[in-house]
Each structure stands twice: as structure tokens, then as C-alpha cells.
Amino acid sequence: MPVLASHRKPRTKVRTTTPAVGFTTAALASVTLLSTQSATAAPSEPKPAIEDVQKKVDELYRQAGSATQQYNRAKAASTAQRTKVDTLLSDVAKRTEKINEARRELGAFAAEQYRTGGIAPTATFFLADDPQAYFDQSRLMSRSTERQQKAVDDFRTQQAAASKKRAEAVQSLESLTETQTTLRSSKQKVQNKLTEARSLLAKLTAEEKARLAELERKKEAEAKEKAERLAARQAAEAKEREEREAAEKKAREEAAKESGGDSGSGAGSGTGTGTSPGSGTGTDTGTGTDGSYASKAQKVLDFARAQIGKPYVWGASGPASYDCSGLTQAAWREAGVTLPRTTWDQVKVGTRVATSDLQPGDLVFFYDDISHVGIYKGDGMMIHAPKPGANVREESIYYMPIYGSVRPA
Incomplete structure (x- = not known):
């Protein structure tokens, strides 16, 4: 069977040096993205200077100290409140026992009345053997009634007092709960501040820690220098005061000799032994303090x-x-x-x-x-x-x- 020829001409392949447009765009976008990422590869936050770390740590310790005082206050309040609650609960228990005693006494009266039955005064008069017996029995009933009334009054008094103390105990327990909440909150604040400070210090390199220690020594040296200046100033003031007191004493003695009186060594002459406040002796008698x-x-x-x-x-x-x-x-x-x-x-x-x-x-x-x-x-x-x-x-x-x-x- 003869082969039929194709009716279409074969396409001629043409070599071209122009790259595909889609590939070129993607490649350029990729290069641009990589360039942008390389440009922004630096750390998002610069590492703080060691001086800033020192200030931050000192501030965190100060904040922790303040939270510690909140904790101490809440703890003291909690202890006092707990003591108050315990006292109130003990008081409530005692008053409850008194209520129970009054209730038992009322129960005894009720049982006795149930056994004997209640008799109206008119019936008592007609059932009595003679008028005198009636009046005797009436007095006994009157005394019994008085005792019953007293028992009822006692019960009501104890019940009211117990209710009042119970309400106070409930209120104190609520206050104790609030104080304990504050206590836990203050404790957490302290722990958070200390954790943050330790975290900052833990991130320092050995060189940075050495630098921080040097800054701390410098800070201590400056503080000590100020203390020495204060001590020197106080010592100078103490010396000046002693010289002034000595001069005043001498003047009084000379005045006493000229007037032909005593030698001037008595009362009111001053001892001149006062020293400057802060000099370390604590014997200054000129500032309102004493031995x-x-x-x-x-x-x-x-x-x-x-x-x-x-x-x-x-x-x-x-x-x-x-x-x-x-x-x-x-x-x-x-x-x-x-x-x-x-x-x-x-x-x-x-x-x-x-x-x-x-x-x-x-x-x-x-x-x-x-x-x-x-x-x-x-x-x-x-x-x-x-x-x-x-x-x-x-x-x-x-x-x-x-x-x-x-x-x-």
C-alpha cells in the first residue's frame, strides 16, 4: 500500500540567544529577594552597652526591693489578720457553747411543763385546798416563769452575740483572703524582677562581665570618696566645736577669777567632749541625743x-x-x-x-x-x-x- 506524503512542511528550527522571558523575570525576582535579605540580615536589636545593662540590672533590683517591701507588709498584715480570725473563731465557738447551754435549759423547762401540764390561774384557784395554798402555788409558778424568761433572754443574748462575732469572723476571713492574694502577687513580682535581672547577667560574655565588675568597682570607689569627704567635714566641725567650747570655758573661768568667785570648774562650764555626728562615737551631746x-x-x-x-x-x-x-x-x-x-x-x-x-x-x-x-x-x-x-x-x-x-x- 503506498505511503501518503504529509501535506504539512516540516518546521525549520531557528537557534536564538534571547532567554525566555518568564525565566528571566523569576530569576531577577529571586536575585532581588536574596539581595534584600542580605541587606537586612543584621540583628533586629543591637546589643545594649554594658553601662545600659548595669543601669537596667540596678533598676530591676530596686524594683524587686520595692516589691519585697510590699511582700513584707502583706505578710505582716496576713499574720495579724490570721491571729484575729483565730481569736474570733475561738470566741464564736465559746458563744456557740453558751447558746447550747441556754438551749438545754429552755429544753428542760419545756419538758417539765409538758410533764406537769399548763394550768390556768383561775383553775388553780378553784382547785386549791385553801386560798393560802393558791397563793403559795402562784408564787412558785411566778418564780418558775421568771427563770424561764431569764433563760429565754440569755439564749437570745448569746445568739445575738454569736451572730455578731460570726459576721466579724466572716469579714476577717475575707480580708485575710485579700491580703493573701496581695502576698502572692508581691511574691510573684519579686521573682519576676529577679529572674529578668539574672537573665540579663547570664547573657553577658566573660569580657562583658569583667567590664561590669570594673564599673561596679568604680561606682563603689566614688561612693567611698564621698563618704570620706563627709567624714572629714564632720571631723572639722567637731574640732571647731570643741575649740569653741574650750574657749568659752576658759573665758568663764577667767571671769570667775576676776570677780573673786569660784575657780569656775562647776556646773554650766561645759565639758567639751561632744563629737561630731557621724564621727563614729555617737557621743555628741549638742544635737539632742544623749548617752x-x-x-x-x-x-x-x-x-x-x-x-x-x-x-x-x-x-x-x-x-x-x-x-x-x-x-x-x-x-x-x-x-x-x-x-x-x-x-x-x-x-x-x-x-x-x-x-x-x-x-x-x-x-x-x-x-x-x-x-x-x-x-x-x-x-x-x-x-x-x-x-x-x-x-x-x-x-x-x-x-x-x-x-x-x-x-x-
Whole structure:
């Protein structure tokens, strides 16, 4: 069978150097995307300078200190509220027992009346053997009625008192629940701030940690230098005061000799033994303090020094560890002075004093939110429980911004 020829001409293949349009567009788009990604491959957030890390960590510790004071206040309130609730519940139990006693007495009267039956006064008169017997029986019934009425009154009184105490107990339990909620919230705040601070520190390289330690040493040195200037100024003032008192004493003695009187060594001549507030001796008699305060302050400082080296633990008040206000409270307790638990309440105790008039034993408070406190030891230095990760130590009062100071007793 013959093969039929194709009616179509074969296409001639033409070589071209022009690339396919679709491929070129996709390739260019890909190159552009890669170029854009390469241009934006830098970190989204630059690493903070070590100075900024230091400020941030210090601020987190301050915030944790403030939350610690909230925790301490809530804990103290919770303890007091729990004691009140326990007392009220005990009172309710006692009054409930009294109600039960009154109820039993009423029950006895009811049973007796049921057994004997109630007789009307007219029937009693007609059933009596003689008028005298009637009146005798009436008196007995009257006394019984009085006892019954008293039992009823007692029952009602005890019932009302128990209801009142029960309502107070319920209200106190509600307050206790609110306080415990605040306690848990404050505790969580402290933990969150400390976790954030530790996280920041953990991200530092060894070199950055060394740099941070150097910044900390510089900060401590500057604070110590300020303390030394304060001590020098106070020492100069003390010397000037002693010289003035000595000159006044000499003038009085000479005046006494010229007038032919006594030698002038008696009362009112002044001793000249006062020293500057903050000089470390606590014997200044010219600022309203006396030996009694110096004696108490000595006990406070002896106790505080004995705690040096013990760890700071937020919410702790001894004996193994302390937070800042826990240490001051425990130290002043040794001197027979009871301080509140928090810095916010301790700052309200005693007499406010200027920084230049500080004496050993005075309390120095820090930051605008009054979230830290230390015990002044003299020469611009204090003993305090600083922050988590640190131990009780001596440090310049200028290490942190001063809010104010008080003399507790």
C-alpha cells in the first residue's frame, strides 16, 4: 500500500540567544529577594552597652526591693489578720457553747411543763385546798416563769452575740483572703524582677562581665570618696566645736577669777567632749541625743556587725539571712526598740535628721520609693543587706541615692 506524503512542511528550527522571558523575570525576582535579605540580615536589636545593662540590672533590683517591701507588709498584715480570725473563731465557738447551754435549759423547762401540764390561774384557784395554798402555788409558778424568761433572754443574748462575732469572723476571713492574694502577687513580682535581672547577667560574655565588675568597682570607689569627704567635714566641725567650747570655758573661768568667785570648774562650764555626728562615737551631746541613745546605738551596731557575711534573702528577718528592713528591725530589737517590718513604716518612726547630722545607729533610707534602708555606723558608712546575690556588708551611704534619715529612739 503506498505511503501518503504529509501535506504539512516540516518546521525549520531557528537557534536564538534571547532567554525566555518568564525565566528571566523569576530569576531577577529571586536575585532581588536574596539581595534584600542580605541587606537586612543584621540583628533586629543591637546589643545594649554594658553601662545600659548595669543601669537596667540596678533598676530591676530596686524594683524587686520595692516589691519585697510590699511582700513584707502583706505578710505582716496576713499574720495579724490570721491571729484575729483565730481569736474570733475561738470566741464564736465559746458563744456557740453558751447558746447550747441556754438551749438545754429552755429544753428542760419545756419538758417539765409538758410533764406537769399548763394550768390556768383561775383553775388553780378553784382547785386549791385553801386560798393560802393558791397563793403559795402562784408564787412558785411566778418564780418558775421568771427563770424561764431569764433563760429565754440569755439564749437570745448569746445568739445575738454569736451572730455578731460570726459576721466579724466572716469579714476577717475575707480580708485575710485579700491580703493573701496581695502576698502572692508581691511574691510573684519579686521573682519576676529577679529572674529578668539574672537573665540579663547570664547573657553577658566573660569580657562583658569583667567590664561590669570594673564599673561596679568604680561606682563603689566614688561612693567611698564621698563618704570620706563627709567624714572629714564632720571631723572639722567637731574640732571647731570643741575649740569653741574650750574657749568659752576658759573665758568663764577667767571671769570667775576676776570677780573673786569660784575657780569656775562647776556646773554650766561645759565639758567639751561632744563629737561630731557621724564621727563614729555617737557621743555628741549638742544635737539632742544623749548617752542613752549612744548606748542603744552601740547594741544596734554590735548586732549588725555580727551579721556581716550573712546572705541577703528577700522577705527574711534572720537569724540566718536578712533583707534590708529585716536587718534593721532585728538590730534595733536588740536595743529594746520595736520597729515596723517595712522601710515605708520604719521611715515614720523617731526623728528625722539631716545627712550632715547622722549619728551611729541612725537609719538611712534610699530611692524615691523608700525601698532600701541601712544602719549608719559613722564616717559616711553603713551596714546593710544590699540585694540578692550579696551578703550583709559595710558600704558608703552614697552608693545609692539617699531619700532621708531617721533616729529611731
